[in-house]
Amino acid sequence: MDKQSQAGKQFYITTAIDYVNGQPHVGHSYEKVITDVITRARRSLGESVFFLTGLDEHGQKVQQAAQAEGKTPQEYCDELAQSWKALWRTLQLSNVDFVRTSESRHRQVVQATLSKLQSTGYFYKAEYRGFYSTRQETFLTEKDRLPDGTFDPIYGEVTNLIEENYYFKLKDQQQWLIDYIIANPDFIAPDYRRNEVLGFLRNNTLEDLCITRPAARLSWGIPLPFDADYVTYVWFDALVNYISIPAAHGDPLLLEALPELKFEPRGLSLWPADIHVIGKDILKFHAVYWPIMLKAIGLPLPKQILTHGFWQKDGEKISKSTGNIVDPIAVINEWGIDAFRFYVTRELAIGPDGNWTDAGFQSRYQAELANGIGNLVNRSLSMLKRYRNGQVPEKHSELAQDSAIAVAQVERQFRANELQGALQTIWSLITRANQYVDQTAPFKLAKDPAQAQRLDEVLYNLAETCRIIAVLTWPFLPGTAVKIYAQLGLGTIPERLADARWGMLKPGDVIGEPAALFPRKDQPKTS
Numbered sequence: 001m002d003k004q005s006q007a008g009k010q011f012y013i014t015t016a017i018d019y020v021n022g023q024p025h026v027g028h029s030y031e032k033v034i035t036d037v038i039t040r041a042r043r044s045l046g047e048s049v050f051f052l053t054g055l056d057e058h059g060q061k062v063q064q065a066a067q068a069e070g071k072t073p074q075e076y077c078d079e080l081a082q083s084w085k086a087l088w089r090t091l092q093l094s095n096v097d098f099v100r101t102s103e104s105r106h107r108q109v110v111q112a113t114l115s116k117l118q119s120t121g122y123f124y125k126a127e128y129r130g131f132y133s134t135r136q137e138t139f140l141t142e143k144d145r146l147p148d149g150t151f152d153p154i155y156g157e158v159t160n161l162i163e164e165n166y167y168f169k170l171k172d173q174q175q176w177l178i179d180y181i182i183a184n185p186d187f188i189a190p191d192y193r194r195n196e197v198l199g200f201l202r203n204n205t206l207e208d209l210c211i212t213r214p215a216a217r218l219s220w221g222i223p224l225p226f227d228a229d230y231v232t233y234v235w236f237d238a239l240v241n242y243i244s245i246p247a248a249h250g251d252p253l254l255l256e257a258l259p260e261l262k263f264e265p266r267g268l269s270l271w272p273a274d275i276h277v278i279g280k281d282i283l284k285f286h287a288v289y290w291p292i293m294l295k296a297i298g299l300p301l302p303k304q305i306l307t308h309g310f311w312q313k314d315g316e317k318i319s320k321s322t323g324n325i326v327d328p329i330a331v332i333n334e335w336g337i338d339a340f341r342f343y344v345t346r347e348l349a350i351g352p353d354g355n356w357t358d359a360g361f362q363s364r365y366q367a368e369l370a371n372g373i374g375n376l377v378n379r380s381l382s383m384l385k386r387y388r389n390g391q392v393p394e395k396h397s398e399l400a401q402d403s404a405i406a407v408a409q410v411e412r413q414f415r416a417n418e419l420q421g422a423l424q425t426i427w428s429l430i431t432r433a434n435q436y437v438d439q440t441a442p443f444k445l446a447k448d449p450a451q452a453q454r455l456d457e458v459l460y461n462l463a464e465t466c467r468i469i470a471v472l473t474w475p476f477l478p479g480t481a482v483k484i485y486a487q488l489g490l491g492t493i494p495e496r497l498a499d500a501r502w503g504m505l506k507p508g509d510v511i512g513e514p515a516a517l518f519p520r521k522d523q524p525k526t527s
């Protein structure tokens, strides 16, 4: 499809789809929050953004868990999907759609993809003899044995298996992918993940990918359209979610590539994805198998695979079985949703691994939220209320330059997905404004009628800086940003970066009621 027909393309961003039977923890929540922040940042820049997240529902573990509870897999997934969706609502994700791989719209696209690749000769059927881990739903080879001859306990029981399956030919696909990754330096981010994939591709020969499981062993999956004895292997099923939802929305590029689909063409152009946000453990699936699948279907590759690191808690792996978890809901109930969103994006850049500590969380809450943004907004607006009855004074531009520099920097950081960096920039403006209060001492000016004009100037500078800070923080702390706007008496939402222009607060307007944004917690609970 030429550039012309892609002119109306929306910015399309996705997250990994979580295993429905997993325990939602800080790792899953982090990924969804950073994707939401990127989404809102792009919207703030004026782009139309389609944000997709969802659930990966098929596979043996789900089938077994449902059976153990006396439910059908569909009933079991329907119940769990409700609690995932509720969590994402609590996190204030602004996703446009939510995919579940057990939905018919997804199944149709997986089957159309399989039919196309079967008819174009990408698959073959062969007998497999070897080791199989039910827990990981994966085949193992001699190479997977530990030095003592056993398999890693993460694989659970490893059995000997002889089985016929379908395979996807990958052998001739290595070189073009290496060339593509070299020619497109932004395709895999950050750089060190790109190098990791290149190293893997250069030093290994890709094994053909097994894309089925016999239906006799696993019924909870998408049936192969050309052989009812098989269902689709979970990864082949799951990755397709990134195109199945755009196809169901009528993306013309996808309907052209998969002509057997019967969805209404609706002119909503999404593919290729602009960003797939994923964790480092699933990089190979996204940076090796997925591009090869797409090329075989005849589709362009996503523009970027943005790979984040892993969270630990207190320096240890997050694990339900050892009880080492961070429950996002418990944190949100105690500290508020914006405190959670702030901590995860401020603490960890997109790339390296991070470590959650309750003490670190509490100290950022006190220093940066309660004493930083909270204190600035509260004292600025309270003084305006007290000294000027809440009426915005004449314009003044003493903080205009500091603010313009921060806005320009944040805009660049939004475009580069530097979320942590953008928060640092915003907080340097907050610190500057808090120092400005201390330096200009409006509470002293208020005592001297001869300083009335100076007090007006200071109060305008502070109120306008608070307004700009609301606009800048909106992608990260949407609830807080909206509260700041309401306290300023503005009836709109601070959702456009263009509104971070100095001087939009109108003299004569009357602000609303100041109220604490992040109440101080002087004796923080330790958990």
Ligand code: MSP
Residues within 6 Å of the ligand: 015, 016, 017, 018, 019, 022, 026, 027, 028, 030, 031, 056, 238, 239, 240, 241, 277, 278, 279, 280, 281, 282, 309, 310, 311, 312, 318
């Ligand atoms: N279902 C697959 C993904 C299919 S995408 C087509 C899967 N699911 S998962 O539930 O195990 O993981 C979902 C996402 O959460 C992945 O991107 C994974 O990297 C991320 N995280 C899981 N644990 C994590 C941490 N401890 N820290 C950060 N992210 C982590 O994989």
